[in-house]
Amino acid sequence: MLFWGDMSDQKTYLANLALHLCQMDPKTFGGIVFKTGAGAHMDRVRIALSHSQLGSKIINPSMGVSDLIGGIDPIESLAAGTLIHKSGVLSRSGWNVLVMAERLPRQSAALMAQHMDTNHTDPFCIFDESEPNEENQLGTLSERMAFFFDLNDLRHDAFSVDIASISSAEKEIPTLSPDQQTMIVSVALQFGIFSLRPVAMVQRAAQYLCLLDGRDAVSQDDIDTASQLIYAHRAISIPAEEENANQQNDPPEPTDSSNSSAKNDTLELPEDLVIEAVKAILPKDILNKITAEKSARVRFNGDGFGLTQKSALRGRPLPALIGRPNDQARIDILSSLRTAAPWQKLRKSQSPDDARIAIFPSDLHIQRFQNRSERVVIFSVDASGSAAMNRLGEAKGAVELMLAQAYSKRDYVALIGFRDGRADILLPPTRSLVQAKKNLSALAAGGGTPLAMGMNSALNLATLVRRSGKLPSMAFLTDGKGNIDLEGQPGRQQAMSDAAQIAEMGRTLNVPAIFIDCGRRGNPELANIAEKMGGEYLCLPRANAQAISALAQSHLE
Amino acid sequence: MNNAFPFSAIVGQNDMKLALTLTAIDPKIGGVLAFGDRGTGKSTAIRALADLLPNVDVVHGCPVNSERMDQVPDWVKTAKDIVISAKTPVIDLPLGVSADRVTGALDIERALVDGIKEFQPGLLAKANRGYLYIDEVNLLEDHIVDLLLDVAQSGTNTVEKEGLSITHPSRFILIGSGNPEEGELRPQLLDRFGLSVEVRTPQTIMDRVDVIKRRDEFDRDPEAYCDKWAAENAKVRNIILEGRERLGSVKISDQMLEICAEICVAMGSDGLRGELTLLKTARAFAALQGDLIVHNDHIKRIAPMALSHRLRRDPLDDTGSTVRVERTLDAVLG
Numbered sequence: 001m002l003f004w005g006d007m008s009d010q011k012t013y014l015a016n017l018a019l020h021l022c023q024m025d026p027k028t029f030g031g032i033v034f035k036t037g038a039g040a041h042m043d044r045v046r047i048a049l050s051h052s053q054l055g056s057k058i059i060n061p062s063m064g065v066s067d068l069i070g071g072i073d074p075i076e077s078l079a080a081g082t083l084i085h086k087s088g089v090l091s092r093s094g095w096n097v098l099v100m101a102e103r104l105p106r107q108s109a110a111l112m113a114q115h116m117d118t119n120h121t122d123p124f125c126i127f128d129e130s131e132p133n134e135e136n137q138l139g140t141l142s143e144r145m146a147f148f149f150d151l152n153d154l155r156h157d158a159f160s161v162d163i164a165s166i167s168s169a170e171k172e173i174p175t176l177s178p179d180q181q182t183m184i185v186s187v188a189l190q191f192g193i194f195s196l197r198p199v200a201m202v203q204r205a206a207q208y209l210c211l212l213d214g215r216d217a218v219s220q221d222d223i224d225t226a227s228q229l230i231y232a233h234r235a236i237s238i239p240a241e242e243e244n245a246n247q248q249n250d251p252p253e254p255t256d257s258s259n260s261s262a263k264n265d266t267l268e269l270p271e272d273l274v275i276e277a278v279k280a281i282l283p284k285d286i287l288n289k290i291t292a293e294k295s296a297r298v299r300f301n302g303d304g305f306g307l308t309q310k311s312a313l314r315g316r317p318l319p320a321l322i323g324r325p326n327d328q329a330r331i332d333i334l335s336s337l338r339t340a341a342p343w344q345k346l347r348k349s350q351s352p353d354d355a356r357i358a359i360f361p362s363d364l365h366i367q368r369f370q371n372r373s374e375r376v377v378i379f380s381v382d383a384s385g386s387a388a389m390n391r392l393g394e395a396k397g398a399v400e401l402m403l404a405q406a407y408s409k410r411d412y413v414a415l416i417g418f419r420d421g422r423a424d425i426l427l428p429p430t431r432s433l434v435q436a437k438k439n440l441s442a443l444a445a446g447g448g449t450p451l452a453m454g455m456n457s458a459l460n461l462a463t464l465v466r467r468s469g470k471l472p473s474m475a476f477l478t479d480g481k482g483n484i485d486l487e488g489q490p491g492r493q494q495a496m497s498d499a500a501q502i503a504e505m506g507r508t509l510n511v512p513a514i515f516i517d518c519g520r521r522g523n524p525e526l527a528n529i530a531e532k533m534g535g536e537y538l539c540l541p542r543a544n545a546q547a548i549s550a551l552a553q554s555h556l557e
Numbered sequence: 558m559n560n561a562f563p564f565s566a567i568v569g570q571n572d573m574k575l576a577l578t579l580t581a582i583d584p585k586i587g588g589v590l591a592f593g594d595r596g597t598g599k600s601t602a603i604r605a606l607a608d609l610l611p612n613v614d615v616v617h618g619c620p621v622n623s624e625r626m627d628q629v630p631d632w633v634k635t636a637k638d639i640v641i642s643a644k645t646p647v648i649d650l651p652l653g654v655s656a657d658r659v660t661g662a663l664d665i666e667r668a669l670v671d672g673i674k675e676f677q678p679g680l681l682a683k684a685n686r687g688y689l690y691i692d693e694v695n696l697l698e699d700h701i702v703d704l705l706l707d708v709a710q711s712g713t714n715t716v717e718k719e720g721l722s723i724t725h726p727s728r729f730i731l732i733g734s735g736n737p738e739e740g741e742l743r744p745q746l747l748d749r750f751g752l753s754v755e756v757r758t759p760q761t762i763m764d765r766v767d768v769i770k771r772r773d774e775f776d777r778d779p780e781a782y783c784d785k786w787a788a789e790n791a792k793v794r795n796i797i798l799e800g801r802e803r804l805g806s807v808k809i810s811d812q813m814l815e816i817c818a819e820i821c822v823a824m825g826s827d828g829l830r831g832e833l834t835l836l837k838t839a840r841a842f843a844a845l846q847g848d849l850i851v852h853n854d855h856i857k858r859i860a861p862m863a864l865s866h867r868l869r870r871d872p873l874d875d876t877g878s879t880v881r882v883e884r885t886l887d888a889v890l891g
Contacts, residue, residue, distance in 0.1 A: 028776070065653035065654075065655070068653075069651075069653070072665070082666070082670055083665050083666040083670075106696055106739065107652055107653060107696050107698070108653075110652050110692075110693040110696050110739075111651070111652050111653045113693075114651055114652060114692055114693070117600060117692075118649070139739055140595060140693065140736065140739065143595040143596060173777065175773070176773075178766070181766045181769060181770060182762060182766050184769075185762050185765045185766050185769065186762050189762070189765075194594065194596075194757075194758050195594065195595050195596025195597065195758065196596050196597070196598070196758050196765060196768050196769065196772075197595070197596035198596070199765065199768075199769050200769050200772050200773070203769055203773060204773075204776075321700060322656070342665055343665075343668065346668050346672050349672055350672075362718055432737060432738050432739070434737040434738055435737075435738045
């Protein structure tokens with residue numbers, strides 16, 4: 001067996017395996033995503049890739065269509081007097097190293113995915129530099145990337161990469177037995193992976209692992225490792241313990257001491273072995289997250305945070321469009337020149353005057369910018385106590401109503417629920433009604449009121465939103481009777497002073513806010529907090545969905 | 558290009574396969590929109606369609622695939638007076654495509670080298686009498702959508718730029734696929750699609766195992782695998798051809814027309830387009846099934862795909878649109 005790095009250091013081992021698999025069969029595996037900030041890990045991988053057999057080239061998120069998949073080369077065409085096409089960066093050979101993937105526009109991601117489907121494309125190595133709790137923007141591209149590694153929590157010396165060139169194995173690819181095929185299919189289902197692409201990837205990976213090891217038949221180990229590589233980061237549910245009482249030994253769970261010995265013998269089922277293997281490399285907190293709330297779903301299928309339909313991040317100009325400049329539209333000189341360039345020879349032959357560059361009206365391009373940032377309305381809803389279900393229901397209705405109009409308004413909506421010592425993001429910023437419905441279907445209510453926590457999470461989310469170039473605004477739905485403080489301890493006094501403190505903090509961030517008081521009588525304390533935050537206060541005892549959505553829309557402009 | 562996965566080897570996906578077959582029988586139904594999660598095989602099914610479709614007669618060298626010599630636009634100089642049998646065109650419209658590439662523009666190469674002003678046809682010309690496929694249709698740039706909307710409606714592409722004035726027919730069946738979580742589709746574009754289907758992965762383990770088995774076999778030796786399924790594909794092709802022949806003689810009774818209207822009214826679907834699509838699709842489905850009269854069961858089977866994307870959206874109603882269609886169907890048809 002080939003070994004890269006120390007076997008005990010599992011992440012290094014798996015990552016190296018993954019890199020080699022990508023190199024062997026880029027069509028099946030697509031590539032690998034590393035979640036890491038700039039630093040030693042990234043440098044090491046990039047150096048290794050550039051020295052590898054394939055070599056490497058850098059893809060920058062701001063690259064346009066013609067850079068990526070090719071187009072006319074205006075300079076060369078002008079010089080040569082014939083039309084010269086340049087190939088895009090994707091069709092050149094070498095690892096496609098995509099840096100700062102968190103800034104990649106959705107459309108570019110889709111473009112790359114299409115290129116992978118229809119042409120031979122060398123493997124990708126994607127560096128996602130987003131914050132640890134932020135979601136990636138890769139969308140359809142991340143589905144096609146077989147592997148994912150989070151390197152944020154690794155020490156700088158705990159990771160090394162070494163890409164050996166593999167003499168392309170001439171041997172025939174071994175087949176999986178029907179039992180093994182059934183096994184990988186059912187394991188995928190147990191982890192809540194419904195797409196069939198990962199299953200095909202696991203099958204192929206197991207076959208290659210077997211080849212690399214020089215064996216003829218795919219073994220259980222191959223399947224274990226392949227599943228670890230491909231299923232682990234895609235898991236959106238954990239095989240239920242109670243349904244399968246025989247698989248008790250969950251390594252990350254500390255509760256297995258009492259009855260593990262009795263169950264050990266039943267672990268021999270190959271399917272359980274795979275499940276155990278995958279579970280073993282899941283991050284410890286994943287179990288809690290998944291079981292705690294269904295909304296976790298969004299987080300683990302790599303779906304985006306505030307999915308942009310168009311790249312509309314602030315400061316990013318849109319592609320230039322043919323048109324006449326006027327008061328509203330400014331000329332884009334570079335694009336216009338680029339369009340005119342290939343024609344110069346022809347035009348000069350037609351008009352013998354001495355114009356150095358002949359530019360026709362049809363060449364003119366105008367600049368396009370997003371003249372208004374997209375807004376994200378963050379609803380933070382008090383889900384405590386008896387009136388909670390009602391309030392949540394109305395908030396949910398408001399969210400859906402706003403989304404229904406989102407197409408024309410270009411707004412995003414997010415929902416945070418706070419109750420009983422916790423504040424959860426129930427719906428990350430989204431414009432998709434489909435996704436919203438999926439996440440809003442199960443909402444829990446009851447318990448104390450951690451007002452400060454709810455405000456805090458809303459502010460944190462607002463900061464994230466602002467960093468991605470959109471304009472956040474917040475709407476709070478609560479009766480303002482906070483009784484749990486930031487630490488999660490009960491106590492009315494502390495709770496309210498924490499909330500006031502958060503409000504002061506919020507003021508410095510200058511995020512528009514509106515407080516909708518749903519208590520039976522107005523709560524002056526809440527009005528006070530709203531004022532501290534620089535937000536508006538409204539008392540609306542019987543707010544319904546329509547009213548809330550209308551209010552949020554009109555007051556947060 | 559490499560071989561596409563054989564259409565008949567696709568496991569499950571019945572709605573999707575049916576919708577594609579129906580549009581092949583009656584192109585007037587309009588396009589198909591396939592919405593579903595990632596990795597459900599949307600693109601696979603559509604790319605497989607090209608191999609399946611019956612050949613069409615085209616004038617050799619005609620860029621817009623004209624059927625007879627007298628239909629060739631006058632700006633075309635390459636057409637020879639020979640009619641050949643060619644594959645039905647299935648044209649990919651990639652994301653990030655330029656407007657010039659879609660509508661066609663002045664042929665830069667000819668202009669530069671020979672100094673001749675000549676029109677270079679775009680994708681809309683190539684797709685005439687065939688299919689235009691847009692993957693990730695919900696991510697398409699707005700200005701490209703604008704172009705498509707007009708052409709899809711009128712069946713004619715007009716280019717007025719760079720001193721050119723060109724008109725050519727562009728009648729195509731629009732096929733779109735996408736993942737609804739990535740973003741919504743513009744309502745006007747949604748309306749241009751005749752049928753819409755939701756695509757899901759097969760649910761049973763047996764089927765899923767089948768999928769990856771077939772995929773593995775295909776990846777090992779695509780050509781051999783396509784040969785293996787050629788006979789099955791030919792069967793489907795014959796069904797389509799028979800369906801086309803029968804289509805003209807399929808009758809719809811006045812009672813059925815009333816039922817269609819009643820369904821559309823009950824559903825509150827906007828405009829008459831829904832009703833027309835419902836009728837055409839029901840007729841095509843009857844032809845497919847070998848029936849000469851449209852009856853209730855035909856309508857029941859195809860109504861969800863013809864209407865589910867035309868419902869006025871009620872954000873507070875949680876049930877999926879397909880379910881709502883079925884509910885109404887049960888109420889109307891009893």
